[in-house]
Amino acid sequence: MNGRERISVAVVGSGYVGTVVAACFASLGHSVVGIENDPAKLAQLRAGRIPFHEPGLEDLLNSCSRDGRLRFTANYDDGVANADVVFLCVGTPILPDGTVDMSAITNAARSVASAIRRAVIVVSKSTITIGGARLIEAVIRDELDRGDGRPAPLGSAVLVHNPEFLREGSAIADFLHPDRVILGGDDPQALERVSELYRPILQQCFAGGIPARRPALMCVDVTTAEMMKYASNAFLAAKVSFINELANVCDLVGADVKVLATGMGLDRRIAPEFLSAGLGWGGSCLGKDLSALIATARDGGYEPSLLTAVVQVNAQQQEVVLRKLGMHFSDLQGRRIGLLGLTFKPDTDDLRDSPAVELARRLLALGAEVIAYDPVATEAPAVTGIAIVGDLYQVADGADAVVLATDWPDFLRLDPAKLRIRMRGNVFVDGRNVFDGGAIESAGLKYVAVGRSAGPQATWDSDFEAPTFDGKPTSRH
Numbered sequence: 001m002n003g004r005e006r007i008s009v010a011v012v013g014s015g016y017v018g019t020v021v022a023a024c025f026a027s028l029g030h031s032v033v034g035i036e037n038d039p040a041k042l043a044q045l046r047a048g049r050i051p052f053h054e055p056g057l058e059d060l061l062n063s064c065s066r067d068g069r070l071r072f073t074a075n076y077d078d079g080v081a082n083a084d085v086v087f088l089c090v091g092t093p094i095l096p097d098g099t100v101d102m103s104a105i106t107n108a109a110r111s112v113a114s115a116i117r118r119a120v121i122v123v124s125k126s127t128i129t130i131g132g133a134r135l136i137e138a139v140i141r142d143e144l145d146r147g148d149g150r151p152a153p154l155g156s157a158v159l160v161h162n163p164e165f166l167r168e169g170s171a172i173a174d175f176l177h178p179d180r181v182i183l184g185g186d187d188p189q190a191l192e193r194v195s196e197l198y199r200p201i202l203q204q205c206f207a208g209g210i211p212a213r214r215p216a217l218m219c220v221d222v223t224t225a226e227m228m229k230y231a232s233n234a235f236l237a238a239k240v241s242f243i244n245e246l247a248n249v250c251d252l253v254g255a256d257v258k259v260l261a262t263g264m265g266l267d268r269r270i271a272p273e274f275l276s277a278g279l280g281w282g283g284s285c286l287g288k289d290l291s292a293l294i295a296t297a298r299d300g301g302y303e304p305s306l307l308t309a310v311v312q313v314n315a316q317q318q319e320v321v322l323r324k325l326g327m328h329f330s331d332l333q334g335r336r337i338g339l340l341g342l343t344f345k346p347d348t349d350d351l352r353d354s355p356a357v358e359l360a361r362r363l364l365a366l367g368a369e370v371i372a373y374d375p376v377a378t379e380a381p382a383v384t385g386i387a388i389v390g391d392l393y394q395v396a397d398g399a400d401a402v403v404l405a406t407d408w409p410d411f412l413r414l415d416p417a418k419l420r421i422r423m424r425g426n427v428f429v430d431g432r433n434v435f436d437g438g439a440i441e442s443a444g445l446k447y448v449a450v451g452r453s454a455g456p457q458a459t460w461d462s463d464f465e466a467p468t469f470d471g472k473p474t475s476r477h
């Protein structure tokens, strides 16, 4: 601990976020108990196995468990008894009306409160509705006030909201090397105590041996902290929808969206991240959080037209791929389509709101046959009719077209000639713009990408000299 205090932490919910939070805080030297109410997940975690796919997490969990800093329980009395800080990391899905289902987190908060016997800080880390922190606080206060014949004196609780910005697939690095830690609350001592937990992260100047920017700590009011999470995800989704819209314009005018995005990203105000055009964004968070933000705005009488356009452009992006297939086949009835990838992005097994699964669903609805391969998602998702195969080249067997839907690095190593030889047709749709079209075409396939039609390709060599405003070349050196 390098002389730092070891803080007792409980983490409620051991899913994609809670398990990472628990293992990472334990790796920083804190003493952590994970509370999970799903018996199957709990059994796996206790056996040292992660019930989902997240690179590096199983090793981290096992090393922390071996050192006695991390364990899991289903029992709130056991988990909360000695905790100084309790993190709530349970799911907050969307209800059919687009608002947030806060029932799991309020139930968890009630269970925590019923087990509190000392002064505790409860930290909501789940993404919550605007006003959610106050709701959780009220639930905890009610439970503590209820007494219910339990031995007095009961403990006390202060609420801090600490939204999480990790991404699946790079969750450990994102948690341990964040750009910022946001704490929402109005109790300075509680904010200070929670920031203590993050101290090793906040003080680091190196990430993986490379000098890094020190993460920022921002302490704000709870409502702004709640908004910070929704606004960040809405912005990321908007950036992807923006480049996808431009990709569609590139297809019209013969420009290359990949080169366009590289050029745009060189402007530091724009930044290169989240400018990859393709099948669109998905996953358990972006769509859900946009929906919650839109519902919040409408609830206040404001129509958020930009946010709704971000969602519309994304929904439409799958049609772009269908339209491209439509240029090669008069209709998709009876066509055999091989799908590479099912998860919503690489390095996760998460199929929630996956653009690949949604594309499969639409293809099936149009009468196509869909044969899919994914390196990690090896069971058919809840879409009847997708046939899953165990080898990537098998998707090509008798296929009229192969569509890359998820940009798993494994796929970049595929041999297009091996694919071609097994196919009936010759169409290859690169739904994530990751391939070199020339290499695909030289294997006898027709390469179809998103926003990269036969327009002129920009050169990108190091001897390039940018023209000055008067047209004369100038050296960059």
Ligand SMILES: NC(=O)c1ccc[n+]([C@@H]2O[C@H](COP(=O)([O-])OP(=O)(O)OC[C@H]3O[C@@H](n4cnc5c(N)ncnc54)[C@H](O)[C@@H]3O)[C@@H](O)[C@H]2O)c1
Pocket: 012, 013, 014, 015, 016, 017, 018, 035, 036, 037, 038, 041, 089, 090, 091, 092, 104, 107, 108, 111, 125, 126, 127, 128, 164, 165, 166, 167, 168, 284, 285
């Ligand atoms: N998945 C991400 O990448 C990510 C990133 C940042 C924020 N978030 C937010 O974090 C929250 C959790 O997301 P997730 O993806 O980890 O969800 P998840 O469904 O993977 O995990 C939630 C876990 O909580 C458990 N649980 C539910 N109620 C419980 C209770 N009362 N007691 C004990 N355990 C309980 C569930 O069994 C499950 O294992 C959501 O609000 C989400 O929006 C998610």
Ligand SMILES: O=c1ccn([C@@H]2O[C@H](COP(=O)(O)OP(=O)(O)O[C@H]3O[C@H](CO)[C@@H](O)[C@H](O)[C@H]3O)[C@@H](O)[C@H]2O)c(=O)[nH]1
Pocket: 127, 164, 165, 166, 167, 168, 169, 233, 236, 240, 273, 274, 275, 276, 277, 278, 279, 280, 281, 282, 283, 284, 285, 286, 344, 345, 355
């Ligand atoms: O240039 C890009 C970048 C991403 N995507 C897609 O966008 C989706 C979301 O990707 P990503 O943001 O990396 O995944 P998540 O793990 O869902 O992470 C987001 O959602 C989390 C949950 O709220 C937040 O914590 C993270 O900060 C936020 O990036 C995926 O389908 C990607 O394929 C693109 O299409 N183009």
